[in-house]
Structure formats: C-alpha cells, structure tokens
Amino acid sequence: xxxxxxxxxxxxxxxxxxxxxxxxxxxxxxxxxxxxxxxxxxxxxxxxxxxxxxxxxxxxxxxxxxxxxxxxxxxxxxxxxxxxxxxxxxxxxxxxxxxxxxxxxxxxxxxxxxxxxxxxxxxxxxxxxxxxxxxxxxxxxxxxxxxxxxxxxxxxxxxxxxxxxxxxxxxxxxxxxxxxxxxxxxxxxxxxxxxxxxxxxxxxxxxxxxxxxxxxxxxxxxxxxxxxxxxxxxxxxxxxxxxxxxxxx
Ligand code: PEP
Numbered sequence: 001x002x003x004x005x006x007x008x009x010x011x012x013x014x015x016x017x018x019x020x021x022x023x024x025x026x027x028x029x030x031x032x033x034x035x036x037x038x039x040x041x042x043x044x045x046x047x048x049x050x051x052x053x054x055x056x057x058x059x060x061x062x063x064x065x066x067x068x069x070x071x072x073x074x075x076x077x078x079x080x081x082x083x084x085x086x087x088x089x090x091x092x093x094x095x096x097x098x099x100x101x102x103x104x105x106x107x108x109x110x111x112x113x114x115x116x117x118x119x120x121x122x123x124x125x126x127x128x129x130x131x132x133x134x135x136x137x138x139x140x141x142x143x144x145x146x147x148x149x150x151x152x153x154x155x156x157x158x159x160x161x162x163x164x165x166x167x168x169x170x171x172x173x174x175x176x177x178x179x180x181x182x183x184x185x186x187x188x189x190x191x192x193x194x195x196x197x198x199x200x201x202x203x204x205x206x207x208x209x210x211x212x213x214x215x216x217x218x219x220x221x222x223x224x225x226x227x228x229x230x231x232x233x234x235x236x237x238x239x240x241x242x243x244x245x246x247x248x249x
Contacts, residue, residue: 002200006036006219006246007159007226009122009205010233011062011090016042021049026236027243028055035247036226039088039122040233044076051085060088060122063096066109068116078110078117088120090228092148094165097124104147112150115157122159122228123148124207129166137164137178138185145189153194155201160186161228167208169230176221179206183223212241219249 012020024040031038034056041060042050051059061081065072068079081089091114092107102110107123114121125144127137141162149158162182167173174182183204190199206218207228218224226246232238 004155004201004203004225006249007203007205008036008038008239008243008246009060009088009090009159009161009226009228010040010239011093011207011228011230012040012042012234013062013095013230014043015234016046018046018049020234021046021053023234023236023239024050024053024055024057027057027240028053030236030240031056031243034243036243038243039120040239041088041090044081044084047081047084047086058087059085060090060120061086062090062093064089064091064110064113064117064119066106066113068113078113078119082117082119086119088122088159089114090122090124090161092124092144094124094126094163094168098165104144107148108150111148111153111158115150115152120159121157122161122205124161124163124228126161126163126165126168126208132164132166137182141182141186142189145186146193149190149193153190153202154198155203159203159205159225160190161205161207162186163207163228169209171209173209173214173218176217179218179224180222183221187223210242212238212245215242215245216248219246 203225
C-alpha cells in the first residue's frame, strides 16, 4: 500500500503584510517537526522574506506565468518564484480561472512551467454550484483533470487540490460522502491515465472552508491527503489547528 504524507497548504490570496510573517514564525516554533508537510503561499512580494525564515513551513507561489521570462508586465515566472525561495506553486485556482479566464490548457502550461523550475505544482480543479446541482460535478472535474494535468505527473512534482468553487470562502462544505466520492473518482481517473503505481503517489487535497473544527473529519475521508486552506491559513492559531489535525489523521 502506498503511504502518502499529508500536506497542509495555505493560500493567503491577496492578504497580509510583512508583519504577518510573525504568523509563520509562530507556526515554525509550534511545529518544529510536524507529521505533515506544510506550505504557505503568500503574495509574491513576501516569498523571499518568508523563505528566509528557514523553518518547516515551506513557501509557495499562488500562480506563475508559463514562460520563464519576458515582456509580461505584472506576471511572475516559476523560475523567479524558485529563485525567491519557493518550492511550490498553485496553478488553476478557481479565482484565477474565473478572474483571468484561465483554461485547462493554460493551467496545463503553467504546471509544466512549475516542473521546469523544479517546483511542486498544486493543480486546482472543482465544479461551480450549478454544475453540482445538475449532477455534473464528476464529469466537470474529470474534464479538468484530463486537460489541466500534463503528461509526466508524479507524486514528486504534482499535487491535486479538489476545491468545489461554491465551498470556497462560504462556510459551505460538501458532505463527507460527496468528498469521498470525488476523491475516489479522481484516484480512479489518474489510475486509468498514469497507472496505479504513479497515481497512488499523487496527493489529493480537499479545499473549501476547511477550519480547525472540521479538518479532522475531512482528513479521515478516503483519498484525502491534506487540505488547501484560504481564510483559516492567515492566522497561526487557526492553521496550527489544521496542521495538528493532519498530523493525527
Ligand atoms: C481557497 O481559496 O483555496 C480556499 C479553500 O479558501 P477557503 O479555505 O477560505 O474556503
């Protein structure tokens, strides 16, 4: 049986100041040897300072351009993120897909850029509310997986985050049965494409209103290997509760 080490990943989105680095120092102090991997993805200007803390909390970007460099004002490449000290990058977050019209192919290109720079690609997928209500959640996510994950994905270079869009920042969470159904489906899809030996090494995060209060039950769900956390990653007290829950799962 493949053992997948749990991962607690935080996405600060467009929040925080340099003073918020104290939250990372607090996490590093509280969890000198956590039983799960821990990554925080702050706004890009904070990456260097966060990486310089050199604790167990690893640092990631929230997005990257597909190109290594060039005339793309305001964008950040995977290579620049790596140079700043990042070890991972989120690609295909639903806010990027919605706000910037990112297609599965765009996400696929960005994931390949992450690999090129030696970063772990955290590839996000998830249905919107109407798609779930219509009974199409599995087929929508299946299509996103097929289009967004490049050939060559392994557990070393890729993590998948299932984030139902209607659960992000809303306090709404799917039933544990629905999370299990989706994560089992994703495992089956990747097994068909990559074979069991590879598919079983790829970690699946659940994301959408994860809190210290519901993390333990979510981490106990079939094929849930951790969480991608927005709001509850901003404060060490909250994220620490989620790290602790992952460690106990
Ligand atoms: C997210 O944006 O990835 C997310 C899961 O947000 P929240 O935890 O706030 O729902």
